[in-house]
Amino acid sequence: MASKVYFADLRARSADENKGSKMQELFNRVYDGMFSEDDLVAVKVHFGERGNESFVSPVLLRYIVDKVKENTRKVFLTDTNTLYYGSRHDSVDHLVTAILNGFDYAVVGGPTIIADGLKGGNERIVKVEQKHFDVVKIAGDIYEASGMVVVSHFKGHGISGFGGALKNLAMGCATIEGKLEQHECAKPIIVGDCDLCGLCVEECPVGALSLAKDGVKINYDECIACMNCMDTCPNEVYDLNWEEDVPVFIERMMEYSLGAVKGKEDKILYFNFLMNITPDCDCVAWSDYPIVPDIGILASRDPVAIDAASYDLVNEQVGFKDSILEKNFEEGADKFRGVWGEVDSSYQLVYAEEIGLGSRDYHLISL
Structure with a gap:
């Protein structure tokens, strides 16, 4: 059965059509009363590396936070510390970076918590019983949350091809040790x-x-x-060993995504922002020129379906000639292959569906 994915384009000629209004309408379409007043709801977002500016704007994120707050009193923004040694490797640096990038209480309307603790040691062991992992290591405060709203900037990624909701769950909800477990099969x-x-x-x-x-x-x-x-x-x-190691890396990521949603599958909403579609992850300390035009914002209850729809919408665009794209500029061509030619990014969707995370079959509903 096809999963519903709601889509809002970026055209606006009145206040009723601005991005904030459209985001609120998207929320209304996917929300079905799953949060109670005392639920602890995590808004999972990427705060961006220092020097990066393509992450989801905290000004726009506020509209989602306010909608969640209409339904529960306890909302927090969260992310986890990074495996690499950048500006977000521990919670002190991470929080400073988040604030510098605009994720302050006055802007976003909720407190920020780094979910895996000061140095990544706050973790819970979650049973997944899959091909690569029997258990995975999920950040403690994400595990303890009653529900989640997963807000993802859809963009390219050097090893997985693209990063969307599934990668936000996999890497974004894992502890540092969990991130290492995902990466250790694909070393240089x-x-x-x-x-x-x-x-x-x-x-x-x-x-x-x-x-x-x-x-x-x-x-x-x-x-x-x-x-x-x-x-x-x-x-x-x-x-890297692209043919042998990278598909295994993708499988490991998807098994971690499964662990991130375990126990709260029916209390998660997903938003993908198809804006500033850069070739790299927001973990890099820069933002390269986008590879395609801005497209819109998507919302769903299914992480596989929303990433599948995002992937298709990007590929429907004509690629920018003055971007890093080397090929696949035409409509319908795989733009992420045009940047990261060694990676079959669609394998995320195939394996995620195989292990029960959701459906690649979707019904796109425009506002």
Whole structure:
């Protein structure tokens, strides 16, 4: 049976048609009274790395928070600390970054809580019984929440192809140890000639790299798959095993998504923002030029369906010639393959449906 996905475009000629009004109407379409007055409801959002500005605007997020507050007194915004060592690796830096990016109580209308604690140690073990994981490690305050509103910026991602609601659940709701479990199957490999510049060694946060006479060496027991080495290397020394490791990484992510919703499947709403559709995750400290025009905002009760609809809507667009896109500019072509050619991003949808997260079959309903 097709899942309902509601869509609002970005055209507006009156106050009744502005983004805030449309978001409130989207909320009304998907909300069915699942939150009670005393429920603790997490609004799961990405606060953006410092230097990034393509994340969902806190000004727009306020409209969703206000709608949730009409139904429960206890609403909080949340995210989890990052595996890589950036501006959100611990809760102190994370909260400072969130505020600098505009996620302050006065703006968003609710308190902000980093769900996995000061250094990522606040976790709950959740049973999923899947191919790769019997149990997964979910942030304690997300696990304890009565329900969730998952707000995602739909954009590209270097390893998963795209990031939407499913990735927001998988990486966004996992502890640091949980993120490492997802990544550890897809660690960098050495494919090029190293000139011994040492930049990657300096950037490795855990000392997993060292220089020898014949080039750089990786201590895989220490490597956390943060990809700092790949991002730093000027000589393309590093790569991934795209054919074997990346599909497994995607499967592991989807199994973590399953753990994130466990126990509250009927008390979660999903919003995807198809605006500023950049080639990279909001975890990077920059925002590249979008690959397609802004499209609109989607809402659903099904994370697979909303990502499937988002994926299709992006691919229906004509790609921007002056973006990072290398191919697939035409309508109907896979834009994420046009950026990250090695990744079949649609496999997220296939495996997520296979393990029972939702349906790829959707009915798109325009406001």
